[in-house]
Amino acid sequence: MAARNVERFWEWGRKIVCVGRNYADHAKELGNAVPAEPVLFLKPPSAYVREGAPILLPGYCSELHHEVELGVVIGKAGTAIPQAAAMHHVAGYALCLDMTARDVQERCKSRGLPWTLAKAFNTSCPVSDFVPKEKIPDPGNIRLWLKVNEQLRQDGSTSQMIFSIPYLISYISDVISLEEGDLILTGTPKGVSSVQEHDELQAGIEDVVTMTFRVASR
Numbered sequence: 067m068a069a070r071n072v073e074r075f076w077e078w079g080r081k082i083v084c085v086g087r088n089y090a091d092h093a094k095e096l097g098n099a100v101p102a103e104p105v106l107f108l109k110p111p112s113a114y115v116r117e118g119a120p121i122l123l124p125g126y127c128s129e130l131h132h133e134v135e136l137g138v139v140i141g142k143a144g145t146a147i148p149q150a151a152a153m154h155h156v157a158g159y160a161l162c163l164d165m166t167a168r169d170v171q172e173r174c175k176s177r178g179l180p181w182t183l184a185k186a187f188n189t190s191c192p193v194s195d196f197v198p199k200e201k202i203p204d205p206g207n208i209r210l211w212l213k214v215n216e217q218l219r220q221d222g223s224t225s226q227m228i229f230s231i232p233y234l235i236s237y238i239s240d241v242i243s244l245e246e247g248d249l250i251l252t253g254t255p256k257g258v259s260s261v262q263e264h265d266e267l268q269a270g271i272e273d274v275v276t277m278t279f280r281v282a283s284r
């Protein structure tokens with residue numbers, strides 16, 4: 067069998083581990099408490115969508131939100147990885163959107179139900195090209211931005227994250243072993259807002275990588 071290339075991690079069928087409420091200003095804008103420990107949820111590999119294909123509005127959602135996030139691509143498997151060794155397990159990064167059916171999430175929250183329908187639907191994880199680790203020497207201090215129809219909606223820095231990337235890798239891998247090709251979404255800064263059919267979303271990690279997606283109905 068030909069060796070698989072981590073640069074095409076989205077084709078591997080590996081898990082996507084997402085961190086919620088990792089930026090205090092975003093937790094605040096949604097009226098959520100700032101967490102004492104990371105809030106985790108999962109997306110399946112079927113959530114991936116690549117540039118050229120649309121983000122599909124789930125039929126049961128009336129308020130689809132964008133969340134721009136730094137994605138961390140795992141290059142070396144591990145369980146209970148110590149923080150000091152965490153960055154040795156990183157192959158690189160990707161620009162990601164954590165598309166969220168916000169109305170559905172609010173209903174789930176009020177009923178104490180899991181967020182699966184709100185977070186894990188097909189095309190809920192638009193993802194950029196792979197960014198090799200060397201291109202982002204300080205992932206804890208880099209700008210993330212997102213425009214909808216050319217209007218800037220999100221503009222934050224990973225320096226605002228509550229839990230650092232090494233802490234997240236250590237925390238997650240203590241509970242869920244990380245494998246090569248897994249992706250960690252590290253949370254979103256403030257400015258999330260709803261998108262409609264035909265909207266154009268442009269996002270970037272500083273000027274390192276950008277991507278553009280359109281929203282379409284199913």
Ligand SMILES: CC(=O)CC(=O)C(=O)O
Nearest residue numbers: 085086087088133253254
């Ligand atoms: C409230 C959320 O949807 C949490 C989340 O995904 C985040 O990035 O924060």
Ligand SMILES: [Mg+2]
Nearest residue numbers: 133164253254
């Ligand atoms: Mg998110």
